[in-house]
Amino acid sequence: MRVSGYFTASWKSLTVMSFRLLFLLPAGLPVHSQGDSQSDNKVMDNITVRQGDTVSLSCGQGDLVTHSAWLNRSSIMYAGEDKWSVDSRVSLVTLNQDEFTIKIENVDMTDEGQYVCAVQTRSKATTTSVHVIVQVPPKITSLSKDLVVNEGSNVSLICAASGKPDPSVSWKIISPSAQSLPSEDEYLEIQSVSRQRAGTYECTAINDVATDIQTVELTVNYAPSVSEGKDVGVTLGQQGVLQCEADAVPSADFEWYRDDRRIFNSFDGIEIEDSGALSKLTFFNVSEGDYGNYTCVAMNKLGSANTSIVLFVVIEPTSSTLLQGPDAVQDGNSAARAALTSTCLLVLVALQLLLKF
Numbered sequence: 001m002r003v004s005g006y007f008t009a010s011w012k013s014l015t016v017m018s019f020r021l022l023f024l025l026p027a028g029l030p031v032h033s034q035g036d037s038q039s040d041n042k043v044m045d046n047i048t049v050r051q052g053d054t055v056s057l058s059c060g061q062g063d064l065v066t067h068s069a070w071l072n073r074s075s076i077m078y079a080g081e082d083k084w085s086v087d088s089r090v091s092l093v094t095l096n097q098d099e100f101t102i103k104i105e106n107v108d109m110t111d112e113g114q115y116v117c118a119v120q121t122r123s124k125a126t127t128t129s130v131h132v133i134v135q136v137p138p139k140i141t142s143l144s145k146d147l148v149v150n151e152g153s154n155v156s157l158i159c160a161a162s163g164k165p166d167p168s169v170s171w172k173i174i175s176p177s178a179q180s181l182p183s184e185d186e187y188l189e190i191q192s193v194s195r196q197r198a199g200t201y202e203c204t205a206i207n208d209v210a211t212d213i214q215t216v217e218l219t220v221n222y223a224p225s226v227s228e229g230k231d232v233g234v235t236l237g238q239q240g241v242l243q244c245e246a247d248a249v250p251s252a253d254f255e256w257y258r259d260d261r262r263i264f265n266s267f268d269g270i271e272i273e274d275s276g277a278l279s280k281l282t283f284f285n286v287s288e289g290d291y292g293n294y295t296c297v298a299m300n301k302l303g304s305a306n307t308s309i310v311l312f313v314v315i316e317p318t319s320s321t322l323l324q325g326p327d328a329v330q331d332g333n334s335a336a337r338a339a340l341t342s343t344c345l346l347v348l349v350a351l352q353l354l355l356k357f
Contacts, residue, residue: 044130049107050209051136056093058101059117059128067120068095070102073113078102109134109164137210138167142186143203144216150302151222155190155197161205161212168206174215175200195220195249223303224248229296231310234286242281242309244296252298254279259293283311 049055057070069079076084081095093101100119104111112134119126142160149155161167171188172180176199181188190197198220205212227245234240246252254274256263263281265272271282279298283290291313297306 040124040126042126042128044128046131046133048133048135051107051109051134053107054103054105055107055111055132056101056103057115057117057130057132058094058099059119061097061100061119062121062126063097064121064123065097065119066122067118068100069118070100071116071118107132107134109136134164135207135209136162136164138163138205138207138212140203140205140212140214143214146217146219148219148221149193151195151220152192155193155218157188157190157201157203157216157218159186159188159203159205159214161186163205163207163209163212165207167212170204170206172202172204173197173199174202193218193220195222198249219249221249221300221302224252224298224300224305226296226298226305226307229307229309231312233312233314234283235314235316236286236288238286240283240286240290240311242294242296242311244279244281244298244307244309246277246279246298246305248277248298248300248302250300251276252300255297255299256281257295257297263294286311288313 047055061068067080070077077090078084078092081092083092089105091103093103100117112132114129114131117128138161140159140161142158144157147155157171159169159171161169169186171183172178198218201216201218203214224246229244232240232242244254256272263270269284273280279296281294291311294309294311295306296309297304
């Protein structure tokens with residue numbers, strides 16, 4: 001058994017060597033005569049194929065062919081109808097007097113390179129070579145993770161991609177508004193980042209084959225800024241609401257004060273309701289003691305801001321003033337002006353009477 005196995009292996013090796021010598025060297029000795037050649041070498045145009053596709057390799061045969069084979073890197077893939085390649089993706093398509101075609105399915109980068117079709121006739125050997133170029137879709141291989149930074153920090157985003165041909169990489173911000181950004185290759189540098197630069201950043205890698213897109217979320221933290229408070233007038237016994245709005249990241253926490261005393265929820269019929277960037281201080285039944293100056297304080301880990309709001313009294317018209325019409329309700333200055341007007345009229349009447357006499 002061992003002797004038989006030895007001779008089988010030796011025969012296999014000898015056959016492979018014979019095929020390589022046969023198809024890589026012209027038949028016989030390199031003897032040339034004027035105007036005649038015993039070998040022809042042809043080079044076909046490159047074949048470009050995308051990764052995952054199928055490539056077909058074909059060469060002509062001719063009359064009186066004794067041997068033919070397809071080789072890759074000196075390894076025999078097919079010798080006539082006999083398959084030598086152990087790769088299941090390689091198969092024979094056509095073998096006849098005119099054509100010798102094989103195919104490789106699901107092409108990968110390892111399949112790139114030179115392939116040779118060798119044909120031996122009784123008179124000469126012919127080789128046809130072709131170079132297969134495998135194109136690979138771009139793939140983003142390294143991308144910055146979502147970032148949270150404080151306003152004023154320097155930000156560096158990276159997006160590295162592979163592919164063939166080499167992909168070009170570009171950055172743009174797509175939220176809150178789409179805008180292309182200047183970048184050198186895969187790097188995007190943002191100096192002293194502001195809150196306006198927060199949002200979703202998109203990296204695009206593109207080549208002749210396809211496009212790959214991924215995104216990074218950039219969050220910029222900043223201290224609260226509070227909108228100017230609006231004073232509120234409320235009639236005694238009615239409901240009053242003070243509102244405080246703050247812009248901050250992360251969202252602000254709110255506190256309410258009357259003078260130096262902090263106000264808590266459900267204290268003396270008062271309710272505090274916080275909803276995102278807005279805080280409300282509600283009086284369900286305003287009393288005389290509720291009128292005055294209130295302070296809203298908004299704070300997060302980066303700082304705080306405050307605003308003052310006045311709750312003032314609004315006098316409700318009485319029944320007597322309602323009977324006289326809307327102009328009957330006047331403040332002290334209006335009453336004084338009315339009295340002055342009456343006095344002036346009396347003086348004018350008195351002057352006219354004196355002039356008559």
